[in-house]
Amino acid sequence: MKKWFAALPPLLAACMLSLGSSASAAGWTDYRLVAHALGGIDQKPYTNSYEAFVTNYEKGQRVFEIDLQFTSDGCLVGRHDWSLYAFQSLGQPVSADMTGGPLPLDRMRSLTMFDQYHLLTFGDIVDIMHEYPDAYFVTDTKSTDSDTVTAQFNQIVELLNEDPHILKRIIPQIYNEKMYGVIERVFPFESYIYTLYQTADSNQKVLQYVKSRPKVTAVTMPEWRATSGFLSGLKQMGKRSFVHTINSPEAMDKYKAKGVYGFYTDFVTPEDLRRYAAKKAQQGAAKTAKAALPKPDKRT
Template identity: 45%
Template sequence: MGGINGHTYTNTLEAFAANYEQGSRVFEADLLLTTDEQLVARHEWTHNMSKMLGQQTILPAVKQGTVLDYAQFMDSPILNIYSPLDMEGILDLMQSYPDAFIVTDTKEIKPELVTQQFTLLTEAAGRRDPALLERIVPQIYSQDMLDVIHRVHVFPEVLYTLYQSQDSNEQVIDFVKESGVDITMPTTRVTRSFVKKLKKAGARIYVQTLNDEAEIVKLSRMGVDGFYTDFVSEEDLRQFNGLR
């Protein structure tokens, strides 16, 4: 949901609102299952994440670094003041802000867990308004995952994120040609040649995660279409370019 007051990975209501106010309309949400199989916005279930989110005194010691149940998750403020989100809360935001899009980061790669996550997601949206699914963009972590999620629902747009992928550049390019997915990748995989070939294959190309205006401008000039960022707004980029 973007950074807020210097903090990242909060996945909170307030982070969404702050970044929407700054002009963002596409938001990545980390989505994980609780012990009672509810879908909530959390980056990972680790001791370090509990520390980053300021929950050492909120959660019992035995619960830090473990998967929480739904009630524990929702009753644990982030950094003492921010509101955690579940799937229903995310859908509330999508209905309140009809020009907002959600990109999923669901982490799981096992087909049965992927199916479970996307079934929960699509059923929750379907109960409200199936049109909401047109503004949800899944990220997949392997070529096989595309078929898994499409057996649940055929989303109009899908991003193949390469941070877990072992595919070669040529395998990625071939997959783009076959499937029509777009691509997001870490900066370490970006080359002028790879970007050019992906665009020729029909993909839009995104890079994650960048908080440096100069690097964003540099990669944009190479042909990258968009960027994941915690803190850089479009106005920041306009001002940066104006000073150059």
């Protein structure tokens, strides 16, 4: 991993040096975009790759969600799942001995994505967090099995040497109420996200639960759960609401009008949102100016 940093272009290396060595004072909830699976690259989502991270960091993203799975030899890596479809959709060759399921780390290292993007272990993420001290990582560890969750977060905490200054930039996603306590027994993280794609709990039950958990600072939901009442309830508690996965500024604007705070996205960048806001303001000003023009006198 470190040899990749040594080979970075001079402009990017200078940018990284300018960041300094201390963590950013801004909390992760100051940002309204979360780069889904480290963000898309070359119009390709779900790579969870080193190149995707660097590309989207350069585009202004600072909060990155990463899918995490164990390899067959117990290494936590950036991977959505182990299905044969996942290999095929990432341009990785499928051989006759592959029937679905995790592979060992050395084999995964050899399987670049689309012949150009590279796998990240969580150890690599540790290197990135040292090199980019204002980047935050949201975990999507998938599992709700207590033993698996414990093993996943034990590895995360151990690789980060239990350093609280870096661990505050890790935001675990929980998928049910029980998972919070399982992770807390490993390490008391500063902030959690309750993401709802695996729970059948009603919006009302979710509201009751997050009210009792001050460290659950945000709730992430699919589009269909983003009702006005639910969003209003979260806002009244001071909880941030995020919707996934939204890939157009126009759709984000629609949900923002309903009360959504932020969005998981593959491709939308902060600059895209600035341009969209400027265009919308320009159109609004033109409409106002047109309305202010004197009406023609129909009598003449």
